[in-house]
Structures are given as C-alpha cells and as structure tokens.
Amino acid sequence: MRHRKKTAKLGRTGSHRNAMLANLVCSLIKHKRVRTTLAKAKAARPVAEKMVTLGKNGTIHDRRLAAARLHQEDAVKILFSEIAPKNKDRRGGYTRIIKVLSRSGGIGRQGDAAQEAILEFVEITGAEDIAAEPAAPAAETKPAAGEEKK
Numbered sequence: 001m002r003h004r005k006k007t008a009k010l011g012r013t014g015s016h017r018n019a020m021l022a023n024l025v026c027s028l029i030k031h032k033r034v035r036t037t038l039a040k041a042k043a044a045r046p047v048a049e050k051m052v053t054l055g056k057n058g059t060i061h062d063r064r065l066a067a068a069r070l071h072q073e074d075a076v077k078i079l080f081s082e083i084a085p086k087n088k089d090r091r092g093g094y095t096r097i098i099k100v101l102s103r104s105g106g107i108g109r110q111g112d113a114a115q116e117a118i119l120e121f122v123e124i125t126g127a128e129d130i131a132a133e134p135a136a137p138a139a140e141t142k143p144a145a146g147e148e149k150k
Contacts, residue, residue, distance in 0.1 A: 008043045019071075021047050024119075026075040028095075029083060033120040037109075041097045041119040048119070052094045055084025086123050096122050 010017055024044045028034045029051070036044070051070065054062040058080060067076045087094050098118045102109050109116055 008039055010039060010043060017043075022070050022072075025051060026070050026072045028119055028121070029070075029075045029079050033118060035100065035116060035118050038097070038099060038115040038117040041117040044119060045095050045097060048095050049092065051079055052084060052087055053092075055079045056088060058084065083121065087121075090123065094122055096120060 010020070012020065020040075021044050024034060024036060024040060025048045028044070028048055034041075034044075047069070051066055054066045063076060063080060066079060067073060070076055070079075083094075096119075098120070100116045100118055101107070102116065104110055106113075108114055
C-alpha cells in the first residue's frame with residue numbers, strides 16, 4: 001500500500017528523478033517559464049519553492065545547499081541575485097502551474113497524449129506580461145440597424 005507516500009515516481013529511479021527535477025528547476029530559473037508535462041510540473045514545484053526560500057535567506061550555507069541540489073552554479077547565481085530579491089516580501093507561492101491544451105486542440109500531447117502545463121514564477125512573469133502589453137485600442141461603436149455609416 002502507498003498510504004502517505006506523496007513522492008511522484010514519474011517512472012524513474014530516485015537518482016534519475018532527482019537529476020531531472022534539478023534540471024527542470026534550473027531551466028525554470030534561467031528562462032522564468034518552462035513547458036512540461038503536468039506530472040513533472042507538479043513534482044518540480046516544491047523543489048522550486050524550496051530553492052526560492054533558500055535564496056531569500058541568502059546565507060552562504062543556503063547558497064551551498066542550493067548548489068548541492070541544483071548542480072548548476074550559474075542557476076544558483078541567478079536565483080540568489082534576481083529571483084529571490086523580487087520575492088522578498090512574498091510569503092510563499094512563488095510559482096504557478098497553468099494547464100495547456102495541445103496544439104491540435106485535444107487534451108493531451110499528440111505523441112503520447114500527456115497533459116502539458118506551463119510552470120512559471122508568479123511575480124516575475126506577471127509584471128513583465130502587464131508591462132509588455134500595449135494599451136487596448138478604443139472600441140468602435142457599431143451603427144444601429146437602421147443607420148448607415150457616412
């Protein structure tokens with residue numbers, strides 16, 4: 001029985017799963033947004049949240065713990081210098097998972113029918129998306145049924 005076993009195995013051994021999740025979180029840190037399967041996104045979210053929490057503390061011990069988990073020094077540097085300061089006042093919930101429909105409009109990916117999702121940082125992508133959007137043009141009014149355009 002698997003009562004109270006909450007680790008998603010993802011069809012991999014423990015070392016392979018840890019390496020895959022570390023690589024996924026490093027890609028998330030570098031690119032701020034990652035498209036992956038829903039199961040992998042749900043498994044990577046706690047790892048990413050813990051890394052941001054380590055980054056917020058900012059001690060040398062936390063930096064070493066993050067480097068030991070992620071195995072990529074450049075990702076740790078980005079985490080501690082860019083991502084953690086932007087989330088300094090936030091008390092958790094640094095990432096969000098958005099479910100994605102496949103390109104063909106179905107529920108799963110075409111090759112293996114895996115449900116896909118986007119894993120992204122909340123604060124960083126939200127501010128960029130709002131700033132990048134151009135102002136909406138004023139809506140044109142349609143003439144009434146009896147009126148014609150002059």
